[in-house]
Amino acid sequence: MYRRKAFIKLFLLLLLSLNVSAFDHDSYGETLMIFKGIYVQKEDPKMSMLVFEKLYDDTNKTEYLKESIKLAYLYGDKDFTRLIERGKKPLEKDSEYLRMRVGYLLDLGNLNEALALSKEIAKLDPTAQNYSLLGVVQGLLSLNSDALASFREAFKLEASEQNFLRIINLLVNRMGKTDDAIKEMETYRAMYGCSAEICMALADLYVAKRDIPNTIKIYEELYKITNDPVYVKELLGFYLYFEDLKSAKELLERTSYDDRTLVEIYIYEKEYDKAFEKAKTSYRDSNNSEFLALAAIIKHEQNLENLTEEILKEVIDKFEKSVGNLNNAMYDNYYGYLLIDHSIDVPKGINLVEKALKKEPTSPYYLDSLAWGYYKLGQCEKADSIMKSIDLSEKSFFESKEAIEHIKAIEECLKQRYDSNKTKKEGK
Known part of the structure; x- marks a missing residue:
């Protein structure tokens, strides 16, 4: 109930505002009192409230009493009950007074009386804000169909x-x-367009329903509206x-949101020229060593069938300038394996x-x-012991070409070692 009371008070506060021009002042002294009330409002709202109440006492003009009540409500003054x-x-x-009285009745827990008064206000002054207030009170009483009708009238x-x-x-x-x-939001979107707030609300509904295609559609629109990289x-x-x-590639090409992922997609799809150029320009623009390491991998993968000494030297040079700065297992393994496989520097x-x-420690590829x-x-x-430590x-x-070749080579090595030892023993 406390949360509901807090909500209704916030709702009412949004409707209240101080309007100097609303005061119909007849004398110089009255004008000075008005400005005194306004001037001290922030520093001393109690004094401001009393000034406007005094103005009401002196002039019998109800706008001053209403302003005093409003200030008491805004600042939670203990005199609010007396003034209301x-x-x-x-x-x-x-x-406006009646709306504050609704808030007062809700604070007292008099929901039915608040409902009756809200209906009276909407009848007396059929505005969107008054129907919204009626809808809020009806909602507090779980009169959801009635609340819906009131909110629809407010939107009309x-x-x-906000009303929608x-x-x-x-x-x-x-x-x-x-x-x-969702149907209503899609209709609204078709008629009025999709602001960030509306689209975010609609996206949340699609996410809750696990409707991924429509979620994606709305996120695309949200990015167009806001240009916010979160989308x-x-x-x-x-x-x-x-x-x-x-779609991922097109998105990244369009937004430049994540060049690393874009490079990896290019590599996966064997678009090595694009991958190499993107890695190279990203390294130039960011000085991020990871892009240099990626460029080394791309250059190596691109030329596996025609790996000249010159290309291998270029690949090694890029790794030497990058891997030490990264502390990244994938790059350490890739460069390490390259040095091993080409017998360049096996211990390193x-x-x-x-x-x-x-x-x-359990990566089968690193082992x-x-x-x-x-x-x-x-x-x-x-070598055989390490291979046998890999989880079956x-x-x-184990189905990869490289693993099959390595296992076969190691087994052949063991066989040759066994045959050699056997021959030596027989020779003795």
């Missing part, structure tokens, strides 16, 4: 987003009619989750792979790199 009761007769036809009188969202909030949170709310992030997450690399390669394994390093050093037994559930690894 004092205004009951002279302000009985004033809708003033087609604002009250309808949606009631449909979703009080009546459980999410599908109806690019959301969209990218959806595209990657559903492996829609085409093993060190890099071991560094990667400290971060990911394979390490085993291959020891194979290259002629330590076949150690890693089916995709």
Whole structure:
């Protein structure tokens, strides 16, 4: 109940405002008193309230009494009860006073009396804000159908987003009619367009329903409206989750939100020229060593079938300038394996792979790199032991061409070692 009271008070506060021109002052002294009341309001709202009450006492003009009541309400003054009761007769036809009285009745817990008064206000002064107030009170009494009708009337009188969202909030949170709310929001969007607030509310409803296609559609629109990268992030997450690399690539090319992911997509789709250029320009623009390491990988992958000494030297040079700055297991392993596989510097390669394994000790691919390093050093037994430590559930690894070749080579090495030892023994 406290939250509801807080909400109704906030709602009413939004409707209250101090308007100097509303005061019909006849004398110089009266004018001075008005400005005194206004001047001290922030520093001493109590004094301001008393000034306006004194003005009412002196002039019998109800706008001063109403201003005093308003200040007491705004600042939570203890005299509010006295003042609201004092205004009951002279302000009985004033809708602004009556709205404050509704708040007063709600604070007292007199919901039915507040409802009756809200209906009276809407009849007396049929404005959007008065129908909205009626809808709020009806909602507090769980008269949801009546509240919906009142909110619709408010929207009919003033087609604002705020009035529309009250309808949606009631449909979703009080009546459980999410599908109806979505239909109404889509109709609203078609008629009035989609502001950030409306689109965000609609996106939330689609997310709650796990309607991913429509969520994506609304996030696309939200990005167009706001240019906020948070929506690019959301969209990218959806595209990657559903492996829609085409849409992810188009989004990243259009927004430059995440060049690293864009480079990886290019690599995955074997668009090596695009990947290399993007990595190169991103490194130039950001001085981020990761892009240099990516450029090295791209150059290597791009030329696997025609890897000249010159290209290999370029790849190594890029890795040398980048890997040490990154502390990244994937790059450590890739460079380490390259040094091992090409017999460039096997001990250094093993060190890099071991560094990667400290971060990911069970990675089958890193363990394979390490085993291959020891194979290259002629330590076949150690290589075999490492390969046998890989979890047999890693089916995709064991089915890979590289794993099959390495296992076969290590087994052949062991066989040759066994045959050699056997021959030596027989020779003795």
